[in-house]
Amino acid sequence: MIEVEKVIIVEGKSDKKKIATLIKEPVEIVCTNGTISLSKLDDMIEQFFDKEVYVLVDADEAGEKLRKQFKREFPHAEHLYIDRSYREVATAPVQHLASVLLGADIDIYTEYL
Template sequence: MEIEQVEKVIIVEGTSDKRKVISVLNEPIEVICTNGTISVSRLEEIMDEHFNKEVYILVDADEAGEKLRKQFKREFPEALHLYIDKSYREVENAPAYHIATVLLSANIDVNAEYLEQRMY
């Protein structure tokens, strides 16, 4: 049995965000929670563990999320930043079809059923 190598990582703020993102994914991607904040040592640990992977940042469209995003831009500039519509404010509150659309725009494979929801 071959172990599948995960080549992409999505960093979110909370466990609810993680559940929402995982629910729409259609490919093996590690989703990491920062629990709202992240220490420099933990950030360095993530950078070391995922050095050769595509790393995406998907945080809330609020003050705490923007603070976290700025920290990632400063300390981990290679990471790609994904944005939810500000009207939803939080990843966990965004509809699954919106999360799916955001992920798909970054060439992340999502379950097609969530994209179809947008049509109805």
């Protein structure tokens, strides 16, 4: 079994599906389904404390709320941002998402760049 070192936290299944197709290396993608309880967040912190954690959420009110929660409870996570004009991870162009992920040293299939 491959040991996964990187974890990307997204809001929804469509976000997960979209970015999973771009990523070349083994990465765990976790959906919060929009909101997250403190107990679920605590479980995540325990589960991923020794991994590289990235937060990639929508550029909208719900995404910002989630991002604030992660910054408070999970300060070592790295935050990735999509361009505000796209608003949602699921609707952002694949080239844009690929370059955001590549900027965080996540290995991407070159055809998406």
